[in-house]
Amino acid sequence: MDPQLKLLLLKFFSLIWNIFFLALGLSIGGAGLWILYDSGSFIGVAASDQVLLAALCLALIGAMVIVVSVVGCLGVARENRVLLLTNQILLLILVLGQIYVTLLLLLNKLQIQENLNQAVDDIIIKYGTGGDHMDSLLDKVQREESCCGRSGHSDWLNNDFIRTLNLSGPDVLPCSCFRSHDLEPMARWCSKLQNLTNPQIAAGNASNSQGCDVQLRDWLQANIVTIVGMDFGLLLTEVIYLLLSWFLYRAVRRKTAPIKTEPGADDDLPTEHSDIDDNSFHDDQPLVDQ
Numbered sequence: 575m576d577p578q579l580k581l582l583l584l585k586f587f588s589l590i591w592n593i594f595f596l597a598l599g600l601s602i603g604g605a606g607l608w609i610l611y612d613s614g615s616f617i618g619v620a621a622s623d624q625v626l627l628a629a630l631c632l633a634l635i636g637a638m639v640i641v642v643s644v645v646g647c648l649g650v651a652r653e654n655r656v657l658l659l660t661n662q663i664l665l666l667i668l669v670l671g672q673i674y675v676t677l678l679l680l681l682n683k684l685q686i687q688e689n690l691n692q693a694v695d696d697i698i699i700k701y702g703t704g705g706d707h708m709d710s711l712l713d714k715v716q717r718e719e720s721c722c723g724r725s726g727h728s729d730w731l732n733n734d735f736i737r738t739l740n741l742s743g744p745d746v747l748p749c750s751c752f753r754s755h756d757l758e759p760m761a762r763w764c765s766k767l768q769n770l771t772n773p774q775i776a777a778g779n780a781s782n783s784q785g786c787d788v789q790l791r792d793w794l795q796a797n798i799v800t801i802v803g804m805d806f807g808l809l810l811t812e813v814i815y816l817l818l819s820w821f822l823y824r825a826v827r828r829k830t831a832p833i834k835t836e837p838g839a840d841d842d843l844p845t846e847h848s849d850i851d852d853n854s855f856h857d858d859q860p861l862v863d864q
Contacts, residue, residue, distance in 0.1 A: 581653075581829060584822040588650050591818055595811045596643040602808055603636010605629075605801050624682040625689075631675045632801075635808075638668060646819065655830070658823040665816045672809040679802055690794055694724045694786070695732075701748065702735050702775050713750035721786035722751035729785065735775060744781070749774045751781045 609629035642664045649657030697708050716722055723729030727744040730736055736746055749764035764776045 599639025606632025716750040719789040722782040725785040
């Protein structure tokens, strides 16, 4: 293949792959920021120190992807060997970071699950006392998944308010645990309360007895698999991008390398006296008569 055509193809595929790499890297960085700052999600409350460290690493990886993409684009556009070599070094650092984050998430998966269980238990105990937005989050899960409590509706006997009622069974529960809601004003029963958007505890009929543990575990598993899958996808993208950058670096080096003269090439060059007539001014040449 013509070297110039090969260089153009490498530049084209490098730029296209760089765009894909940037999009995936920003998604990874966004996932890290979501874990760090989204207080309205269970994964934010259940995050341990290891998870927060992994989230911070993901956010930093997203920022570093932007730097690598800019350096890579400049190196490709200018055919600059220094920028292309810098791009490869940064990509190697990213690969090591990706491996570290992936192992951190996989090795701490059980710890994350335990933290989530503890977080849900704490929400159940304090539910309805502080107007916390986590109460609404748990209500949403119970209402949409048709479940009640973490392991079952009896978990609500540990609630601070319900314990003061000295109940023998879970007869008074959050309204999100009951199946039907008939809107009637000034009622003491959940089925007749008008406002079901705020956390409310009352009596009712036909409560969901199944706990939300399975749904929460599936939700957490899906999120971890998504983040790890994106992590592996970015890792594969980095490896391919690293190979493209290396081939492009070699092609640019060949193009900019000085042309070396082959040995013996000077033999055909004219010598200093090659233009002098060998037959002129010999001693034995007869003089011209005056």
